[in-house]
Amino acid sequence: MIPSLPSLADPEEIVTLDGSTAPTTPEGSSPVLRPQDDTAQLTGKSRNNSRSLSSALFDTTARTPPVRNICCVGAGYVGGPTAAVVAFQNPHIRVTVVDRDAKRIQRWNSKHPPIYEPGLNDILRIARDGSRDCVVHNEPTNTEASGATASASGCGDTHQEIAVPARQPNLFFTTDVAKCISEADVVLIAVNTPTKSRGTGAGSATDMAAFEAVTAVVAQHARPGAIIVEKSTVPCRTAQLVQDTLALYRPGVHFEVLSNPEFLAAGTAIKDLLHADRILIGSSNTPAGYRAAAALASVYSSWIPKSRIITTNVFSSELAKLVANSMLAQRISSINSIAAICDATGADVDEVASAIGADPRIGSKFLNAGIGFGGSCFKKDVLSLVYLAETLILPEVADYWRAVINMNEFSRNRFVQRVVKCLSNTLAGKKVTVLGYAFKKDTNDTRESPALDIIRTLEEEGPREIAIFDPCCIPAQMTDEIGRFVGAGVLQSNGGPVAVYGDAYAACEGSDAVLITTEFDEFKNIGDLSKGSAGLAIPIRQKALQPDPRPFERAEPTESDLLALQSYLMQSATQTSTLAVQDPLDRFNPVPLCAEDCPDCLVEKATGATGYGASKEHVPKNRLDWRKIYYHMRRPHWVFDGRGVLDIAGMERIGFRVESVGRHSRA
Ligand SMILES: NC(=O)c1ccc[n+]([C@@H]2O[C@H](COP(=O)([O-])OP(=O)(O)OC[C@H]3O[C@@H](n4cnc5c(N)ncnc54)[C@H](O)[C@@H]3O)[C@@H](O)[C@H]2O)c1
Numbered sequence: 282m283i284p285s286l287p288s289l290a291d292p293e294e295i296v297t298l299d300g301s302t303a304p305t306t307p308e309g310s311s312p313v314l315r316p317q318d319d320t321a322q323l324t325g326k327s328r329n330n331s332r333s334l335s336s337a338l339f340d341t342t343a344r345t346p347p348v349r350n351i352c353c354v355g356a357g358y359v360g361g362p363t364a365a366v367v368a369f370q371n372p373h374i375r376v377t378v379v380d381r382d383a384k385r386i387q388r389w390n391s392k393h394p395p396i397y398e399p400g401l402n403d404i405l406r407i408a409r410d411g412s413r414d415c416v417v418h419n420e421p422t423n424t425e426a427s428g429a430t431a432s433a434s435g436c437g438d439t440h441q442e443i444a445v446p447a448r449q450p451n452l453f454f455t456t457d458v459a460k461c462i463s464e465a466d467v468v469l470i471a472v473n474t475p476t477k478s479r480g481t482g483a484g485s486a487t488d489m490a491a492f493e494a495v496t497a498v499v500a501q502h503a504r505p506g507a508i509i510v511e512k513s514t515v516p517c518r519t520a521q522l523v524q525d526t527l528a529l530y531r532p533g534v535h536f537e538v539l540s541n542p543e544f545l546a547a548g549t550a551i552k553d554l555l556h557a558d559r560i561l562i563g564s565s566n567t568p569a570g571y572r573a574a575a576a577l578a579s580v581y582s583s584w585i586p587k588s589r590i591i592t593t594n595v596f597s598s599e600l601a602k603l604v605a606n607s608m609l610a611q612r613i614s615s616i617n618s619i620a621a622i623c624d625a626t627g628a629d630v631d632e633v634a635s636a637i638g639a640d641p642r643i644g645s646k647f648l649n650a651g652i653g654f655g656g657s658c659f660k661k662d663v664l665s666l667v668y669l670a671e672t673l674i675l676p677e678v679a680d681y682w683r684a685v686i687n688m689n690e691f692s693r694n695r696f697v698q699r700v701v702k703c704l705s706n707t708l709a710g711k712k713v714t715v716l717g718y719a720f721k722k723d724t725n726d727t728r729e730s731p732a733l734d735i736i737r738t739l740e741e742e743g744p745r746e747i748a749i750f751d752p753c754c755i756p757a758q759m760t761d762e763i764g765r766f767v768g769a770g771v772l773q774s775n776g777g778p779v780a781v782y783g784d785a786y787a788a789c790e791g792s793d794a795v796l797i798t799t800e801f802d803e804f805k806n807i808g809d810l811s812k813g814s815a816g817l818a819i820p821i822r823q824k825a826l827q828p829d830p831r832p833f834e835r836a837e838p839t840e841s842d843l844l845a846l847q848s849y850l851m852q853s854a855t856q857t858s859t860l861a862v863q864d865p866l867d868r869f870n871p872v873p874l875c876a877e878d879c880p881d882c883l884v885e886k887a888t889g890a891t892g893y894g895a896s897k898e899h900v901p902k903n904r905l906d907w908r909k910i911y912y913h914m915r916r917p918h919w920v921f922d923g924r925g926v927l928d929i930a931g932m933e934r935i936g937f938r939v940e941s942v943g944r945h946s947r948a
Pocket residue numbers: 289295354355356357358359360379380381382385458471472473474491492494495512513514515543544545546547657658
């Protein structure tokens with residue numbers, strides 16, 4: 282008999298599942314590892330390598346029943362965009378995103394989704410709202426410019442008009458978790474897996490409460506044979522615990538559990554999903570496991586070349602996700618450790634980075650020194666690896682990876698200490714401006730943002746004002762968040778020093794020091810240095826015009842073809858007109874309305890502003906006019922560049938005193 286389960290409607294009830302039935306350790310932390318011999322099928326010991334599985338994978342595709350219905354549990358940064366792209370690229374598959382957070386679901390069903398990602402809106406407008414039929418001219422606007430030729434098209438007559446049929450909506454957002462799980466061929470679990478904040482392993486183990494609660498509900502409601510997919514980042518060997526839970530609730534019913542970690546980054550989520558460098562699928566080492574992997578691979582192969590779909594055993598896939606993030610974080614900590622040496626020696630960290638990055642074995646990416654990494658993933662995933670090593674009684678390994686986190690904290694603290702030291706060791710009576718609140722550029726994601734930590738430390742120094750500006754985040758939301766995380770008393774409205782501005786110049790007016798804490802292009806000061814104009818507000822360089830994708834390779838354009846054409850037409854239109862063209866193919870259906878309390882609508886109504894708010898693409902505005910900022914700042918015009926975005930010589934020519942992490946003026 283199936284044990285009675287809590288309903289999803291009551292999250293409190295869910296997380297208090299009896300420990301004996303839960304797939305986590307009794308205290309709810311990451312799984313404790315078991316001897317491996319009981320899991321030979323999942324580990325795939327008999328596999329030679331992933332390539333051999335890849336061929337097995339596609340050999341089994343023909344026998345794999347088609348996926349018609351996908352349920353994605355978790356409508357967050359991963360679940361929302363991933364489901365949207367899967368639905369967009371697979372019009373024949375019904376994709377439903379479910380979440381217990383009704384407010385979040387309401388926003389996904391409106392003009393203003395709860396997260397901002399460049400390109401997300403265009404995908405949603407087609408998959409969620411359906412599209413009208415339209416006619417596309419299959420001829421490049423400018424054949425020379427596009428470099429396209431009729432013979433390359435493979436579809437003969439380039440002057441043809443192609444009728445694109447209307448599309449029915451196939452992407453849905455709902456709170457009806459149990460129903461959607463019960464209808465799905467594939468259930469993606471994409472819920473949050475943060476670091477545990479209390480109990481055993483607090484501060485490093487993964488908090489599996491949400492994942493475990495969903496697993497239990499899936500176990501209760503999934504139809505027999507459904508494929509259960511770990512999309513969340515989970516500790517290595519979680520798949521075994523999911524299998525145990527399924528067996529507990531549904532003895533004798535077969536389910537396959539796959540690991541399919543997500544590698545998208547905030548701010549480039551849609552680009553990363555549309556052009557993934559790899560799709561990783563871990564499965565059990567059985568024919569049924571291969572078939573399940575093949576079924577999932579068939580969903581991705583609608584738009585991802587099969588050569589980029591990597592298959593491994595399920596535990597390798599789980600571990601690979603943790604290792605990918607840990608290695609990226611390690612690079613940032615490594616270069617930040619070198620920045621400290623540069624500050625002490627006169628070497629320049631950018632020069633060191635470009636010198637070492639020219640070696641293809643090292644590579645040039647992720648070597649930008651500064652105040653260190655933020656975001657919801659790096660810290661927690663490195664810590665999860667630390668905890669894994671500790672539970673495996675590998676203290677040297679745990680220490681090695683913990684040093685990555687320690688170096689990140691050191692880099693952030695070193696930066697703030699430098700600010701305080703340069704300001705004569707006191708901020709009393711002074712105004713300090715923080716430019717950038719999101720954890721990285723071109724996103725409104727503020728989770729684990731270095732800026733928040735820096736604001737907290739600055740506040741302890743007792744400044745007159747801490748002014749904050751971010752080009753992507755909504756001021757009211759920033760204020761609310763700072764109130765919650767640092768304390769309501771720090772807000773200016775409550776007599777504290779922290780004030781959030783919607784305008785960078787107002788934030789910098791009368792400031793004693795400006796700190797750059799996010800690498801937004803808006804904050805750069807690149808100009809014509811030879812003419813001494815660095816610092817002037819200049820438009821941010823437009824991205825190179827993408828080529829006209831016509832004539833299409835196929836007689837019937839794919840959604841990717843249409844998306845490429847739409848972006849090309851939008852980009853061309855903005856070159857000749859200041860009016861943004863939203864729907865050049867005339868395909869969009871009316872967009873659903875927002876609730877009355879939609880924060881984006883409230884901001885738009887109050888400010889008439891564009892540029893933030895999820896319905897609009899983030900249009901980078903002009904770069905800051907640093908001369909204007911200089912004019913309204915207090916002497917001696919300190920600027921602290923925590924992200925290496927400034928040309929120091931240009932700033933010094935204006936008169937600023939610049940401190941940058943590991944960098945020096947080359948004037
Ligand atoms: N954010 C990223 O850029 C990123 C990238 C790759 C992987 N990941 C991983 O993906 C996972 C999800 O991350 P995210 O950033 O999307 O998290 P998120 O917090 O943005 O979203 C998680 C969602 O799950 C929902 N949820 C939690 N418990 C639920 C339950 N019992 N029933 C229904 N819904 C429930 C929450 O309400 C929330 O909307 C994490 O494991 C994360 O480590 C994140």
